[in-house]
Amino acid sequence: MTNIIETQDLTYSYQPEEAEEQIPVLKGLNLAIKPGTFVAVLGHNGSGKSTLAKQFNGILLPTGGKVYVDGRDTADDRLLIEIRRRVGMVFQNPDNQMVSNIVEEDVAFAPENLGYPSEEIRIRVDEALRVVGMYEYRTHAPHLLSGGQKQRIAIAGVLAMAPQCVVFDEPTAMLDPKGRAAVMAIIEQMRQEGTTVVLITPHMDETGRADRLVVISEGVIVRDGTPQEIFRDVEGMRALGLDVPETTDLLYELNREGCNLNLGALTVEECAEELFRAFA
Secondary structure (H helix, E strand, O other), X not given: OOOOEEEEEEEXXXXXXXOOOOEEEEEEXXXXXXXXXXXXXXXXXXXXXXXXXXXXXXXXXXXXXXXXXXXXXXOOHHHHHHHHHHEEEEOOOHHHHOOOOOHHHHHHHHHXXXXXXXXXXXXXXXXXXXHOOOHHHOOOOHHHOOHHHHHHHHHHHHHOOOOOEEEEEOXXXXXXXXXXXXXXXXXXXXXXXXXXXXXXXXXXXXXXXXXXXXXXEOOEEEEEEOHHXXXXXXXXXXXXXXXXXXXXHHHHHHHHOOOOOOOOOXXXXXXXXXXXXXXX
């Protein structure tokens, strides 16, 4: 089976204005993402995780190495449309993705540019708006919506393209807890329906339901495994300047007091069950 995304010795550097030397951001990354998986990419600010996200559908191109999307080289200009049919991007600021004055027109923008027939676009737009719970707002003006609603519209615009993979680049960074919960619920639904999801996030608690967690620090991959495996190493994560989910932190502190609790219980529900098992 072809990987939906694959990087081979990926490097990326940029040169600031009036600077003599380039600044390396990504340093020889090798990463393969299988279709239908939910991969979370975690790292502190400046780690290179958002730069990596922009490599996945050709927004940025490697300065060294290769990036392949469903076997297609992102550096080949002739393949760019096909690459972006397969990998959609959702950014942290939904205003940067709004292009129309009416919600349904905004959602239709991408499939129109990909050349889908009008009848199919109508079906795609309505279905995408229903998936994100925004169908009743289809004739509203996007600028009058809340931040969480705007982000759901931005997600609908990507879903209307029916991509094989959606890359979320810190999609909840500008949202309140209610908006964050709504976006994460959509991501979970997409995962259950078989869409490949790549979530770039600084929030530990958003990674607990991922199939795989990749940790980036200083432009290199320093951890790669299940969230349960990675967060069990509390001290190792803290040494990287990262924390662990609050649930893991609670269980870890109880273990330091003599308990014997499973640090792999990441979600609130799993943590509650672990505490009940130990103390009931």
